[in-house]
Amino acid sequence: MFRNQYDTDVTTWSPAGRLFQVEYAMEAVKQGSAAIGLRSKTHVVLGCVNKANSELSSHQKKIFKVDDHIGVAIAGLTADGRVLSRYMRNECINYSFTYESPLPVGRLVVQLADKAQNSVLYENELTFKAVVLETLIDQVCTQRSWKRPYGVGLLVAGLDESGAHLYYNCPSGNYFEYQAFAIGSRSQAAKTYLERRFENFKDSSRDDLVKDALMAIRETLQGETFKSSICTVAVVGVGEPFHVLDQNTVQQMIDAFDIVGEQEDPAAEPDTDAGQDAAVEPGAAADQGGSTDEGVAPMDI
Amino acid sequence: MNFMDSKQPESGLLGPESDSQRTLYPYVTGTSVVALKYKDGILMAADMGGSYGSTLRYKSVERMKPIGKHSLLGASGEISDFQEILRFLDELILYDNMWDDGNSLGPKEVHNYLTRVMYNRRNKFNPLWNSLVLGGVKNGQKYLGTVSMIGVNFEDNHVATGFGNHLARPILRQEWHENLSFEDGVKLLEKCMRVLLYRDRSAVNKLQIAKITEEGMTISQPYSLKTHWELSAFQNPTQGAVGSW
Numbered sequence: 001m002f003r004n005q006y007d008t009d010v011t012t013w014s015p016a017g018r019l020f021q022v023e024y025a026m027e028a029v030k031q032g033s034a035a036i037g038l039r040s041k042t043h044v045v046l047g048c049v050n051k052a053n054s055e056l057s058s059h060q061k062k063i064f065k066v067d068d069h070i071g072v073a074i075a076g077l078t079a080d081g082r083v084l085s086r087y088m089r090n091e092c093i094n095y096s097f098t099y100e101s102p103l104p105v106g107r108l109v110v111q112l113a114d115k116a117q118n119s120v121l122y123e124n125e126l127t128f129k130a131v132v133l134e135t136l137i138d139q140v141c142t143q144r145s146w147k148r149p150y151g152v153g154l155l156v157a158g159l160d161e162s163g164a165h166l167y168y169n170c171p172s173g174n175y176f177e178y179q180a181f182a183i184g185s186r187s188q189a190a191k192t193y194l195e196r197r198f199e200n201f202k203d204s205s206r207d208d209l210v211k212d213a214l215m216a217i218r219e220t221l222q223g224e225t226f227k228s229s230i231c232t233v234a235v236v237g238v239g240e241p242f243h244v245l246d247q248n249t250v251q252q253m254i255d256a257f258d259i260v261g262e263q264e265d266p267a268a269e270p271d272t273d274a275g276q277d278a279a280v281e282p283g284a285a286a287d288q289g290g291s292t293d294e295g296v297a298p299m300d301i
Numbered sequence: 302m303n304f305m306d307s308k309q310p311e312s313g314l315l316g317p318e319s320d321s322q323r324t325l326y327p328y329v330t331g332t333s334v335v336a337l338k339y340k341d342g343i344l345m346a347a348d349m350g351g352s353y354g355s356t357l358r359y360k361s362v363e364r365m366k367p368i369g370k371h372s373l374l375g376a377s378g379e380i381s382d383f384q385e386i387l388r389f390l391d392e393l394i395l396y397d398n399m400w401d402d403g404n405s406l407g408p409k410e411v412h413n414y415l416t417r418v419m420y421n422r423r424n425k426f427n428p429l430w431n432s433l434v435l436g437g438v439k440n441g442q443k444y445l446g447t448v449s450m451i452g453v454n455f456e457d458n459h460v461a462t463g464f465g466n467h468l469a470r471p472i473l474r475q476e477w478h479e480n481l482s483f484e485d486g487v488k489l490l491e492k493c494m495r496v497l498l499y500r501d502r503s504a505v506n507k508l509q510i511a512k513i514t515e516e517g518m519t520i521s522q523p524y525s526l527k528t529h530w531e532l533s534a535f536q537n538p539t540q541g542a543v544g545s546w
Binding site (some may be wrong): 097098099100101104106107110160161162 | 400402403404406407409410413414417440
């Protein structure tokens with residue numbers, strides 16, 4: 001009767017040593033519309049694809065400003081993403097109240113990862129952790145009653161005294177620093193594009209970075225025409241506080257770079273199919289989980 | 302952050318003074334700290350006296366301490382409160398170092414933190430009875446500021462606490478300039494300290510001078526200033542001061 005005995009709550013291990021709830025949460029990230037990020041020495045650019053739920057609705061916001069020096073792009077459950085960005089805003093504002101200086105990005109990312117971890121941990125462990133981390137984490141948001149992993153992946157872009165940074169935080173509580181990265185549906189295509197080009201990013205100008213961001217976003221589209229209304233781009237960098245580029249600017253750049261809509265080549269598709277299969281059929285995901293996304297690397301826990 | 306003191310009596314507002322766990326007056330105090338920016342960083346001077354009321358009870362109190370890699374803290378007022386502040390800062394710097402991520406708190410951050418601690422304690426009607434001077438250099442940026450017992454804070458090119466505000470700062474206003482060399486800076490501080498020694502009864506003739514630059518900080522060995530008490534102004538100090546004895 002039961003397809004999988006081990007996936008009903010976050011605290012149960014499968015005999016194979018896996019936590020299915022956590023893996024499903026990471027699956028939720030793959031279902032969300034794509035978000036990408038890339039950085040040079042001085043700038044970080046975030047981009048995302050805006051998908052409306054229906055013809056009648058507008059799309060949900062996927063890029064949030066956290067502070068003047070930090071912003072995030074999310075893929076997955078927008079609601080969870082908003083909870084986490086509120087937490088991040090809080091941390092930033094508290095830090096600047098105490099020290100009158102911006103919170104180092106790497107530290108915020110660690111706190112965020114600890115928080116994701118807290119929502120995964122067993123309750124006893126959670127209270128223990130809460131005591132240990134009291135000085136590190138704001139307890140207001142600690143997940144006590146709704147124990148489930150956050151179903152959202154965050155690309156955190158920021159600038160601090162050690163330079164520009166791009167991090168990826170995933171629901172398992174892992175975090176990684178990247179030169180360039182993409183998450184969400186059909187992100188593999190964008191990743192392939194970024195992998196081909198990331199070595200030049202380090203010394204890229206801001207505008208070239210934005211251009212590459214737009215190109216990477218375009219890779220994730222499926223047959224749609226690439227126009228400013230279906231994407232959002234945001235920049236943070238030296239002398240440039242985090243801000244979302246307005247639609248006209250983006251459209252101008254698309255026109256100027258002449259990167260309007262060639263059709264997507266079908267090679268990019270298997271990734272999506274695999275992702276959707278897994279979602280429809282959790283049992284199947286359990287069986288093939290490992291093989292589905294080989295090479296997508298750092299997402300495994 | 303937890304700088305809460307141990308259990309406070311509930312009787313609080315109306316209770317007799319003997320129930321109070323708050324600092325109502327200081328016991329052992331240090332007098333002025335004087336500090337200034339110079340060409341390469343910050344110079345700070347403080348004597349080593351610790352007064353028990355008006356008794357000069359201790360003669361070797363170090364009132365200037367390094368905080369992390371980039372900051373130097375000088376304190377006047379209650380010595381034990383200064384020691385408590387040093388404990389807060391030790392913990393703060395320890396946790397900052399534990400991140401081990403290349404970021405570190407600079408003088409500006411420490412100064413602002415102190416501002417918050419001092420103001421927070423005064424809001425609990427339990428102030429830390431000190432005037433603090435914080436100086437430092439980070440990334441080529443000189444920083445010098447002060448915080449009072451109740452959280453009043455500012456930055457300036459030269460600062461002083463207590464009597465120093467009245468006796469040293471007028472001299473500094475007149476003689477300080479941006480390009481003071483180390484030697485001139487020390488001379489200027491010694492001039493201030495000498496005036497304080499002459500006119501501030503809690504000052505003692507044993508002082509230290511601390512220096513902080515991009516390269517690091519040094520706090521000098523204690524030494525004394527040459528004094529000359531035979532000046533005519535000192536002969537009959539009350540002359541012309543009507544109502545004085």
